[in-house]
Amino acid sequence: MTVSLSTTQILAGAGVLVLLFTVWRASARKARAAADAARASARVVSLAGRVLFTGAAFVGVQWLVITHPGSPLLLLVVLAVPDLIAAHVLTRALTVTTLDTGTTRRRGGGRR
Secondary structure, three states, X not given: OOOOOOHHHHHHHHHHHHHHHHHHHHHHHHHHHHHHHHHHXXXXXXXXXXXXXXXHHHHHHHHHHHHOOOOHHHHHHHHHHHHHHHHHHHHHHHOXXXXXXXXXXXXXXXXX
């Protein structure tokens, strides 16, 4: 069985293969972008939930200690611990540890 194809048919077949490959790559990129967006929004919701839960726990403990007075030292500890945690978080968030110039250049131009 002999298959004889003209040059036009070979070029058309190669064009179809390139087109299919391009469509496949584009759909893979769109799927990856959608997955990254879903992951990012889930992280935000998860973070918000943890922040609200922790804040409610702090407020609950503080309310309990303030409404049932006892030891002044306990009151000081209950009011100071959330402030120390918040100060630590804010200090880490607002401290610049590296200076990103926005451009990263590699010498040699090779892949790593």
